[in-house]
Amino acid sequence: MKKHNFYAGPSILSQYTINKTAEAIHDFAGTGLSILEISHRSKEFTAVIEEAQQLFKELLDIPQGYHVLFLGGGASLQFCMVPFNLLKSKAAYLDTGTWANKAIKEAKLFGQVDVVASSKPDNYTYIPKDYTVPADADYFHITTNNTIYGTEIRQDFDLPVRLVADMSSDIFTRPIDVSKYDIIYGGAQKNIAPAGVTFVIVKEDALGKVERAIPTMLDYRTHVDKGSMFNTPPVLPIFSAVQTLRWYKEMGGVKRLEQLDNEKAALLYDAIDSSRLFVGTVAHEDRSIMNVCFVMKPEYKDLEKDFLDFASSRGIVGIKGHRSVGGFRASLYNALPIDSVRVLVEAMKDFENKH
Numbered sequence: 001m002k003k004h005n006f007y008a009g010p011s012i013l014s015q016y017t018i019n020k021t022a023e024a025i026h027d028f029a030g031t032g033l034s035i036l037e038i039s040h041r042s043k044e045f046t047a048v049i050e051e052a053q054q055l056f057k058e059l060l061d062i063p064q065g066y067h068v069l070f071l072g073g074g075a076s077l078q079f080c081m082v083p084f085n086l087l088k089s090k091a092a093y094l095d096t097g098t099w100a101n102k103a104i105k106e107a108k109l110f111g112q113v114d115v116v117a118s119s120k121p122d123n124y125t126y127i128p129k130d131y132t133v134p135a136d137a138d139y140f141h142i143t144t145n146n147t148i149y150g151t152e153i154r155q156d157f158d159l160p161v162r163l164v165a166d167m168s169s170d171i172f173t174r175p176i177d178v179s180k181y182d183i184i185y186g187g188a189q190k191n192i193a194p195a196g197v198t199f200v201i202v203k204e205d206a207l208g209k210v211e212r213a214i215p216t217m218l219d220y221r222t223h224v225d226k227g228s229m230f231n232t233p234p235v236l237p238i239f240s241a242v243q244t245l246r247w248y249k250e251m252g253g254v255k256r257l258e259q260l261d262n263e264k265a266a267l268l269y270d271a272i273d274s275s276r277l278f279v280g281t282v283a284h285e286d287r288s289i290m291n292v293c294f295v296m297k298p299e300y301k302d303l304e305k306d307f308l309d310f311a312s313s314r315g316i317v318g319i320k321g322h323r324s325v326g327g328f329r330a331s332l333y334n335a336l337p338i339d340s341v342r343v344l345v346e347a348m349k350d351f352e353n354k355h
C-alpha cells in the first residue's frame with residue numbers, strides 16, 4: 001500500500017533525493033566507488049560541498065558577508081554554539097516552545113538571559129507579540145517554527161539588536177530577508193536531508209566579538225576558515241542536501257515552495273475547521289504551515305486511538321501528536337505531495353461519517 005508520510009522528523013524526503021542518494025551509494029560521480037567510502041577531500045566531494053553552499057546562497061538570496069556552514073551535532077549543538085560565540089553579557093530569547101526552552105537553558109551557561117515573553121502558561125498555543133527586546137542585548141533568539149506545538153513566525157523582524165533564528169523546520173518554505181539575521185541555523189532532517197548535518201548561515205560581522213576562549217570545534221571561525229572541512233563533515237547528508245536543493249531549484253525556488261506549502265496547509269486546516277470531531281490546538285493567526293496540530297473535541301476524545309488505526313489502514317503514517325500536545329500532528333514538509341494531504345482529509349471525513 002502506498003504510504004503517506006507525515007512524520008515530524010526525520011521526515012519525508014523527495015523521491016529524487018532518495019534515488020540520487022541510492023545511486024551515489026553504489027557509484028558516486030562515476031568514480032566506481034561508493035560515496036560512503038571516498039575521501040571528503042577528493043575533488044568529487046569538494047564539488048558537492050561547494051555546490052551545497054552555492055545552492056543555499058542562491059535559493060535564499062544570501063547577501064555578501066555571510067558564510068554557509070555544514071556541521072555535526074544537530075540544531076541542539078547550536079543552542080550552545082550561539083551563546084558561546086555571541087553572548088558577551090546578556091541575550092534575549094522568545095520562549096515559544098520546547099526547542100526555544102532548550103536554547104534558553106544553554107544560553108544561561110554563558111551570561112544573563114532575558115526571556116522577553118513566553119506562551120508557556122497557555123501550553124504554547126500562540127506566539128507572544130507584546131514584548132520589547134532590550135536594546136543592550138547581544139542578540140535576540142527566536143524559533144521561527146515550533147515543530148512540536150505547531151505555531152510559526154512567518155516574518156522577518158526589524159530589530160536594533162542582532163537576530164538569531166532556529167529555522168530547523170521551516171527553512172526553504174518562504175523567501176527570507178537574510179540581511180535581518182546574524183545567524184540562521186537548523187537540523188537538516190526536517191526539510192533538507194537525512195539526519196546528521198546542521199546548516200548554519202552566519203554573518204561574518206557577528207564573529208570575534210566575545211572575549212572568552214572558545215574550543216576549536218565550537219568556534220564558528222574554525223569552520224568558516226576551513227569551509228566546513230576542518231574535520232570530516234557529514235558527507236552523505238550533505239550529498240543528499242544538494243539533491244534536495246537541486247530539486248527545489250528545479251521546482252521554482254522558495255516562492256513556489258511557499259505557494260505549494262500554503263495550499264497543503266489550507267486544505268488540512270479547512271478540513272479541521274469544518275469538522276464536527278476535530279479541532280485545531282493553536283491560535284489561527286499563528287498556525288504553522290509545516291506542522292499542523294489538532295485533537296478530537298472533548299466529547300469525542302476516546303475516538304483518538306480509533307482514528308489513528310483508521311488512518312494507518314489507509315497508509316497514513318506519523319500523525320500521532322507529540323506527547324506534550326496529544327492528539328495528532330501532521331507535518332507537511334516540502335517533499336510531501338498534496339495528494340497525501342487529500343488522503344488524510346478524506347480519511348478524516350470518512351471517519352466522521354462513521355461516528
Ligand SMILES: *Cc1c(COP(=O)(O)O)cnc(C)c1O
Nearest residue numbers: 074075076099145147168169187
Ligand atoms: C528538530 C528540531 C530541533 C532539534 O534538532 P536536532 O538536530 O535533533 O538537534 C531544534 N529545533 C527545532 C525547531 C526542531 O524542529
